[in-house]
């Protein structure tokens with residue numbers, strides 16, 4: 433009698449090639465050669481050959497309900513991150529109630545496929561549960577935050593690669609001291625809420641790499657350069673106060689029309705290495721809503737951005753992981769109304785198309801992984 437985990441493993445491993453064939457047969461106008469991108473040809477194999485982690489954000493319902501999606505995630509990733517399943521609304525339907533079903537599904541899937549898991553995220557100004565505004569006050573915010581972190585990080589202690597402990601706390605446009613973002617946590621728990629979150633997370637799970645995660649710090653645009661400096665000042669201050677922090681998450685939601693990342697990002701990663709911090713590329717995708725041209729021309733431009741960005745990043749020895757925010761265009765957040773293309777065409781922003789065929793971005797990312805110097809034997 434096979435356990436659930438053994439069945440999961442068999443299903444995904446066996447379905448990996450079969451599913452690709454099935455999907456292609458459904459979606460290809462004429463029989464097309466199906467490049468086999470599983471096994472030794474997968475992102476996972478190319479990453480592991482260089483001691484790198486590669487993966488994506490996942491949705492638990494699709495891992496259990498969609499074999500094609502599960503097979504793709506199993507074959508391509510050695511690290512996963514919940515897109516939403518570990519955020520407050522998913523975990524806490526009511527102030528005194530926790531629901532770990534989605535998060536546990538991801539942990540189980542990863543365990544069955546030898547994959548690591550990132551936690552995302554313990555403290556954020558967005559994705560606050562519906563009961564938050566009516567419940568949290570200056571008097572109880574610190575206790576509620578600490579209790580949340582102790583309960584959630586404690587439940588998964590020893591099982592996670594890393595936690596995004598605090599997400600997006602810097603926003604120089606706010607004009608607040610230290611470039612802190614105007615956040616309910618800052619308002620109710622005070623300016624040291626970040627320190628509180630990291631200290632509590634370390635106590636709850638000493639094994640997880642504690643990460644500060646943010647976006648809009650990738651290019652040499654003046655606002656991004658300013659934000660990067662504020663993030664660096666934040667982490668320098670934390671280190672000075674003895675606050676436990678191990679890594680920085682650079683979300684990397686790149687924009688196909690923006691100036692590509694340049695020396696500022698590279699220098700930032702090197703400064704982080706100087707102060708002993710690891711770097712994870714945590715939410716890589718390419719918003720191409722303003723790209724014009726044929727699908728092939730768009731795909732080629734997007735692939736080049738993946739190639740250039742990932743090549744620059746894996747050249748830095750303290751960059752350990754690259755996760756894309758989703759794995760197939762079919763489910764990208766960038767198909768939401770706010771990011772829709774003016775021509776109404778779906779975004780082509782991830783390594784796999786909506787029909788699960790590998791996009792040029794897949795091959796570009798895989799080539800970039802190969803540029804990482806092989807691990808010292």
Ligand code: G3I
Pocket residue numbers: 515516519558559599647683715765
């Ligand atoms: O689960 C509910 C469902 O029950 C309800 O019927 C439905 C309609 O209201 O909403 C569903 O929740 C949605 C959730 O995604 C799950 O689909 C939320 O409304 C929606 O706001 C949420 O959006 C997510 C967003 O973060 C906010 O949490 C996106 O999927 C997710 O891709 C996005 O990811 C963020 C990272 O966490 C942080 N970095 C930026 C990145 C992109 O915004």
